[in-house]
Each structure stands twice: as C-alpha cells, then as structure tokens.
Amino acid sequence: MEDTTITTTEDKKIRHRFRKWSGVVWLLIEVNLVGGTIFGFPALFQILPQYGIYGNSSDCSSSSLNMTGTESGQSSCEGLQTRYYQNALTLGIILFEIPAVVIGPLIDRFGCRLVKLIGIIFHIVGWLALALVAPGRDSLLYVHTALSSLSGIIVLLTAYTSSDYFSKSRALVSALFAGACTSATMWYSIFQTLIDAGKITLQQLSYIWMSFGVLLFISSFVYLDWKFPILNLPYKFNTKLEKKITAPAITTDDDDLPDNTQVDKMKWYTRILKRNGVWQYLTSPLYLLVVLFLSILLLPGIFLAVTWYPWVYYITNQDTVLSNKYTFAFNLSTIAAIVICPLNGFLLGFKAAKSKKQKLFNISLMQTIAWLINVAACIVCMFANKSMIIPALVINCIARATIVGGSQAVVATFFPSKYIGTLTGVMWTVVGVVATIQYGLVQLTDDIPRSWRAWLIILSLVILMSCHLIQLWWKYIRELKKKSTTTIEKEIVTKF
Numbered sequence: 246m247e248d249t250t251i252t253t254t255e256d257k258k259i260r261h262r263f264r265k266w267s268g269v270v271w272l273l274i275e276v277n278l279v280g281g282t283i284f285g286f287p288a289l290f291q292i293l294p295q296y297g298i299y300g301n302s303s304d305c306s307s308s309s310l311n312m313t314g315t316e317s318g319q320s321s322c323e324g325l326q327t328r329y330y331q332n333a334l335t336l337g338i339i340l341f342e343i344p345a346v347v348i349g350p351l352i353d354r355f356g357c358r359l360v361k362l363i364g365i366i367f368h369i370v371g372w373l374a375l376a377l378v379a380p381g382r383d384s385l386l387y388v389h390t391a392l393s394s395l396s397g398i399i400v401l402l403t404a405y406t407s408s409d410y411f412s413k414s415r416a417l418v419s420a421l422f423a424g425a426c427t428s429a430t431m432w433y434s435i436f437q438t439l440i441d442a443g444k445i446t447l448q449q450l451s452y453i454w455m456s457f458g459v460l461l462f463i464s465s466f467v468y469l470d471w472k473f474p475i476l477n478l479p480y481k482f483n484t485k486l487e488k489k490i491t492a493p494a495i496t497t498d499d500d501d502l503p504d505n506t507q508v509d510k511m512k513w514y515t516r517i518l519k520r521n522g523v524w525q526y527l528t529s530p531l532y533l534l535v536v537l538f539l540s541i542l543l544l545p546g547i548f549l550a551v552t553w554y555p556w557v558y559y560i561t562n563q564d565t566v567l568s569n570k571y572t573f574a575f576n577l578s579t580i581a582a583i584v585i586c587p588l589n590g591f592l593l594g595f596k597a598a599k600s601k602k603q604k605l606f607n608i609s610l611m612q613t614i615a616w617l618i619n620v621a622a623c624i625v626c627m628f629a630n631k632s633m634i635i636p637a638l639v640i641n642c643i644a645r646a647t648i649v650g651g652s653q654a655v656v657a658t659f660f661p662s663k664y665i666g667t668l669t670g671v672m673w674t675v676v677g678v679v680a681t682i683q684y685g686l687v688q689l690t691d692d693i694p695r696s697w698r699a700w701l702i703i704l705s706l707v708i709l710m711s712c713h714l715i716q717l718w719w720k721y722i723r724e725l726k727k728k729s730t731t732t733i734e735k736e737i738v739t740k741f
Contacts, residue, residue: 268468285430337390342677349670356471357403364399376451409662419657420590427582434576546645586650623704627697
C-alpha cells in the first residue's frame with residue numbers, strides 16, 4: 246500500500262513537472278507574439294502612409310512642420326505623419342509600462358488567470374483597431390498602440406509571475422520570458438516585408454494577430470491559476486528555496502515581524518510606516534537599486550526605437566528601400582535576446598544562494614557590464630554617420646537584453662513569490678515614468694545633425710548611475726573583508 250502511494254506521488258510530480266515546462270514553452274511563444282511588439286512599431290512608419298493614415302490634405306496644408314535634414318522634395322505632410330506615428334509609438338511604450346503598478350497588485354490579489362482574461366479583451370480590441378484603421382479613422386492607430394501595449398504588459402507580467410512555479414530554475418525561466426518579450430519587436434518588420442512583397446495586407450495580419458486571443462484564453466486555464474476556489478491548478482508556487490535565497494537579500498532591524506494575519510489587518514498607511522508586508526521589499530536597497538538601474542539604462546534603447554527610422558532615413562540620404570532594410574535588421578536582431586537574457590539569468594543566479602558575497606558579486610558584475618554597454622550606445626548614436634548604423638544596432642540589442650533579463654531575474658530570484666506581481670509591476674511603472682522624458686527629447690531630434698543634444702542628456706543620466714555601481718562594489722568589498730575577519734576569528738578559536 247505504501248509503495249503504491251509513493252508511486253502515485255512520483256507520477257504526479259512527473260506530470261506536474263511536464264505541465265510546468267510545457268507551460269513555459271507555450272507562454273514563451275505567447276510573450277514573443279504579443280508581449281513586446283510595440284517596440285518594433287517603427288517598421289510601420291513607411292507602411293501606414295500607403296494606407297493614407299494621417300495623410301489628410303487639410304492637416305498637411307495647415308502644418309508648417311518640416312523635418313530638417315530631409316531632401317527639399319519631402320512635403321510637410323510626410324513630416325507630420327512621422328510625428329503622429331512617433332507620438333502613437335511613445336504612447337504605446339508608456340502604456341506598456343506605467344499601468345504595471347496596477348496590474349502587478351491585481352495579479353497578487355486575484356491571480357494570473359483573471360488578470361490575463363482582462364488582457365485578452367485589450368488584445369482583441371487593440372488589434373481590431375489596427376485592422377479598421379483608415380483615412381477618417383486615423384485615431385484608431387492610437388487605440389491600437391495603447392490597448393495592444395496594455396495586453397502585452399499583462400501577458401508579460403503574468404508570464405513573469407508564473408516563473409514562481411519553479412524554485413531553482415526561477416531566474417532562468419524569468420530571463421527566458423524577458424528574452425521572448427525583447428525579441429517580439431521583429432513582428433512588425435515581418436509585417437513590413439510581407440506587405441511590401443504584396444503577400445498580405447495590414448488588415449489581414451491584424452486579424453491574424455487578433456485571433457491569437459484564443460491561445461491566450463487556453464493558456465489562462467491550462468497553465469495559470471487564480472484565487473477563486475474553482476478550476477484551480479493541481480500545483481502552486483514553489484517556495485521551497487525561497488527563505489534561503491531571500492534571506493541575504495533583505496535586511497531588517499525588526500526581528501519580531503508580525504505574521505501575515507496581523508499584517509493583513511493593518512491599515513495601509515501603518516504598513517508603509519512600519520515597512521510591513523510588501524513595503525518591506527519595496528523599500529529594500531536592492532530593489533530600489535534594480536528599479537533605478539532598469540529605468541535609466543533602458544532609456545537609450547527605448548529612445549532609439551522611437552527615433553531609429555528618421556535617423557536612418559537621414560543617414561541613407563532619404564533612401565526608403567535601404568532605410569526599411571536597416572529597420573528590418575534592427576527589429577529582427579532582437580531575436581538574439583532569446584539567448585542573451587537567459588545567459589544573464591544563469592550568470593546572475595550562479596552560486597547566488599550559497600553566500601551574500603557571491604550574490605553581490607553577480608549583481609555588481611551584471612550591472613557594470615550593462616552600464617558600460619549603454620554608455621557606448623549613447624556615444625554611438627550621437628553621430629549621424631552611416632558607419633554607426635550597424636554598431637548602434639548590435640550594441641542596442643545587447644544592452645537592452647542585458648539590463649532587462651538581469652533586472653527581472655534579480656526580482657524573480659531574490660524576493661518572495663507572494664509579492665512578485667506587485668514588485669514587478671512597480672518596477673515597470675517606474676520605467677514608464679522615466680520613458681515620458683522622450684516626449685521632450687524627441688523634439689531635439691527634428692534636426693538630425695543636432696540630435697546629439699538629446700543623446701547627451703541621456704548619456705548624462707546613464708553616467709549618473711555610476712554612483713550606484715560604486716556603492717555596489719563597495720558593499721562587495723566590505724563583505725569580502727567581513728568574511729576574511731570571520732575566517733581569522735574562527736581559526737583563532739579553533740587554535741585555542
């Protein structure tokens with residue numbers, strides 16, 4: 246009888262393990278298809294004018310906008326159209342990040358499944374808007390970028406949270422999702438290629454992407470859970486190694502923290518003042534550092550996505566065909582993030598559970614590399630020269646994948662599962678708030694030869710982050726000295 250029970254338990258573990266990993270594969274595909282497509286939107290900048298989007302003659306004639314650096318034959322209408330597309334893209338990027346502060350706590354409160362079901366509605370309406378966009382219905386373009394971004398961040402955050410079904414593999418799984426999201430920028434470029442070849446229309450592609458809502462619906466019930474006592478998954482978050490991992494990451498002066506029941510009964514302002522519950526982790530120096538780093542160091546990549554096409558269009562002397570090829574390469578290159586992000590997650594988690602010293606070293610090394618790469622990205626983009634296009638493309642791909650994959654892996658690995666939605670949501674909201682700087686900086690890129698001014702401002706912000714790197718390495722050195730002192734004391738005690 247006992248052997249039968251053991252066998253049944255082992256069979257269940259195997260089935261659960263298979264279901265978890267098959268869920269990772271399914272969710273990877275979903276995140277890649279709809280999670281971060283908004284960052285590849287510049288690929289449509291030359292497709293949308295073919296459909297007359299924001300090409301109304303009265304708008305063009307009333308506009309005095311003329312993008313400096315373009316050939317004399319370019320009309321003010323083309324410049325105005327590009328600005329509308331840039332504004333729609335910026336809105337989408339902001340809405341991809343800022344609402345995360347609401348989405349994250351909703352995931353913690355109601356579970357991934359319910360929040361994802363809401364995201365499916367945004368997904369369907371957003372892509373339907375792109376299918377119906379036409380002259381006279383130009384504003385639907387903003388509806389598309391806004392709602393598709395909202396659905397994208399919901400899909401991404403629920404996938405990140407699902408990494409808590411794992412213990413040892415959590416950093417790797419979360420980094421895989423980060424890579425899938427980063428590489429999602431390629432899809433608009435594939436749209437561009439297919440449309441230019443006359444294989445399919447933008448409307449047809451939009452309907453195809455809208456139909457992926459069916460995949461999202463299936464995965465919501467097969468691989469995700471919610472807090473309602475019906476149709477639940479047979480397994481829950483794996484917190485077996487959580488105390489061991491999070492213990493060195495979070496420090497507190499209060500040894501007698503209240504239990505969960507007491508925390509739940511507290512007023513919200515009392516929790517904040519006493520740093521109880523999630524506030525203990527939201528105010529953690531490690532968390533604040535990761536959020537600040539991600540927010541500033543992701544800015545070069547976000548800004549380059551918005552300004553890429555006008556920049557390349559000027560450098561190539563208004564060669565539309567060549568500009569489209571470079572834009573396609575820019576978006577397609579992000580597929581490398583599928584490899585770069587998990588590699589960062591693996592390196593970040595390497596022996597991190599064994600000691601605080603190793604954890605600090607991994608974080609310090611990862612963030613230093615990310616900082617150096619982003620400094621190089623800002624410098625390269627200051628020059629409107631053809632020889633800088635490929636370096637900018639390569640450096641941007643590595644920089645974005647490194648900072649996103651590494652930062653998400655830190656949050657997924659070193660903080661409790663019960664707060665992962667809130668912590669991830671707040672992190673991406675701060676990124677969105679910082680991204681609003683783009684609205685002002687884009688104005689500085691109208692004159693392409695003088696666009697270096699915008700990049701100089703971004704470079705200044707990135708350099709400012711070096712003070713936190715110094716802080717991290719100083720903590721690592723102190724930990725080394727502390728360990729050496731402890732070792733000497735132990736040797737003395739052993740001797741005598």
